Amino acid sequence: MAELIHTSRIRLEKIKGSIRHAYVENFEEPIRFGVHGGIKHFYGIEPEEEMPATLDHMIAAVGG
Numbered sequence: 001m002a003e004l005i006h007t008s009r010i011r012l013e014k015i016k017g018s019i020r021h022a023y024v025e026n027f028e029e030p031i032r033f034g035v036h037g038g039i040k041h042f043y044g045i046e047p048e049e050e051m052p053a054t055l056d057h058m059i060a061a062v063g064g
Contacts, residue, residue: 018047031057 009025018040021030034051035043 016048018043018045019049019051033057 011023013021013023013030015021018033018035020033022033023030032051033054034049035045035047035053036050039053039055040047040050
């Protein structure tokens with residue numbers, strides 16, 4: 001069995017509407033999530049502020 005290298009400890013907080021913050025252990029500033037472009041059209045919403053969606057962060061992490 002492989003050795004455990006790291007456990008991510010993250011707290012999620014819903015702010016308003018589609019806006020969410022993810023607090024990652026040992027980092028003071030949150031990661032901000034929201035919706036934009038085709039995602040907002042799919043859900044039929046118009047956010048006050050467009051922000052990267054969770055999917056954007058996942059794709060960036062895989063590509064990174």
